[in-house]
Amino acid sequence: MEATIKVVLLGDSSVGKTSIVTRLKSGKFLAKHAATIGAAFITKTIEVPSNDSSTEKRIHMEIWDTAGQERYKSLVPMYYRDANIALIVFELGDVSSLQCAKTWFQDLQDRAQGTQVIIVGNKYDLVCEEHSGEVTIPAELQGLPYVAVSAKTGYNFDTLNKIIISLVPESQFKTLSKNNEQGNILEINKKKSGSGCIC
């Protein structure tokens, strides 16, 4: 079974959206300094762990990394339109980026109600462990799935992947295309025999 989903990253400039995408895609951290211009797109396939090999599942993710800089803000709705999942990213220890996350959530509620939201607090490696649990999530964002990660160290990316997987509804999964091809071949053969063709 396969599902294709569109994932978009939203959040203030420099909170680490591109670094999260890179970590999701390649498991690496590149100390990147250039800000994203407009948006960037990558694809990533993840296997859904299962005990039963007959129900193997794969999720193809189309991941859109948007620019956090103010001057590109008006373009962003174009990228979150039709997204199944939005990762709204803020930087742990940076209150203004958390306020910005609130604004993005409001935007999605106004313009993309079908999009499921995950709140991601990034740069866990920069905050002291004993203080990292003290993030006060604004009331508007409470109840949404939340995970603290570090794109630099890879901390909690397994949890982030699990949350993404859990948000893909069963109805989104379609039978593997290989089976569809087999189905088509059977259909062609049936038509041939029906028309009396012997070639």
Ligand SMILES: Nc1nc2c(ncn2[C@@H]2O[C@H](COP(=O)(O)OP(=O)(O)OP(=O)(O)O)[C@@H](O)[C@H]2O)c(=O)[nH]1
């Ligand atoms: N220490 C630390 N630095 C990080 C982490 N994630 C990203 N950074 C750094 O933060 C800076 C900004 O990261 P980007 O991934 O470019 O941020 P962005 O949100 O894509 O920025 P825009 O393209 O402007 O929207 C870079 O210097 C990264 O190396 C992290 O988990 N820990």
